Amino acid sequence: MRTEAPASQTVARAMELLRLVSSSRREGMRLNDIVEIGELSKPTVYRLLKELVNCGLLMRSPDKRYFLGQFAYELGLSASAHFHLREMCQPYVSRIAQETGDTVFLVVRSGPDSFCLDRQTGNYPIKVFSVEVGHRQPLGIGAGGLALLSWLPQDEREAVIARNSVRLSMYGGLDERRLRRLVEEARGAGHSRIADFAIPGVTGVGVPVLDRVGVPMLALSVTSVSARMAPSHQGEALHVLCQEAAKLQGLLNNTAPALRK
Known part of the structure; x- marks a missing residue:
């Protein structure tokens, strides 16, 4: 039976x-x-x-x-009427795109994945459309997803990496060892950086937006072609990114109960 x-x-x-x-x-x-x-x-x-x-x-x-x-x-x-996070974040995402000239992604966690909630492009002539709004991929892929993963509690982070181990090889040969190294680098630097794994020739930097206990609510990232993302431009992009992320973090932590009505 x-x-x-x-x-x-x-x-x-x-x-x-x-x-x-x-x-x-x-x-x-x-x-x-x-x-x-x-x-x-x-x-x-x-x-x-x-x-x-x-x-x-x-x-x-x-x-x-x-x-x-x-x-x-x-x-x-039906669900979209009850979730206002994208609308609340939109001005911050737009400002980052305008000031850096690059493509900016807003991503949130969805189980073992990151989910692209918004994407805005700046005025730099070469656009990066690596991820569409509504796209999901394993946490750790892309600068925003790597920022989300890196700031998870360690036991939770390890569980996600193990769960996604089979899927990682689909992204430029990424594996658990390399992903853990990227996480260590992100936590040491205070921001994520990832190049070439998802799309060759593309580099992104990202930062998490944390709740009151230090768990990531979402992440913001700036992505462009690797030739543009020299250290000087990365520094400029990170300055803007961190400023806007700090402002957004303050807003969300003060209005968290109202995010879902």
Whole structure:
């Protein structure tokens, strides 16, 4: 007789599959890719995917790739009315983009991933569009995601790194050892810096925005082509970034209860 997984475990596994599929928004994901990355048996993954498709949270294309479905879109629209974080941060993100001339990302944590909440571009002629609004990727990828990861409590940080270990190699050969080194460098410098892993020829610097107990609420990053991000320009970008992050941190810590109404 088959033993059913506890309901809570089934829900957790289904949510993990949703996160994986949403990380490949344009390309979608095939069953075998989800099995490999999700570390679940193929029958389990297939059963969960079928249920998620039936309820509209996922859809399956003719070439057997899975994408977020119509109901996921409807849920996002319904939830958006209750979350004001992007609107509160928008003036700070825009000022950083205007003063540095570069591309600025606002990212938040979503489980083991970072989620791009906003992106603004400056006037530098070469734009970096490495991440779209709504994109998710493992924590530690990108300057903003690295800032979020670096300022997590150590036990939580290690759990995230272990959970994402299978996925790291997809980003320029990054692995647990290299990621831990980047975390150490970020904590020592007071800001994150990452180059070439996600996209060759692109460098970014980032800082966390912390709550009252020192846990990151979000991160801001400035990204440009590596040729532009010489030490002098990095210093200028970090000066602006840290100033605006400090102001935003003060605002959010004074209005935290009002972020979700």
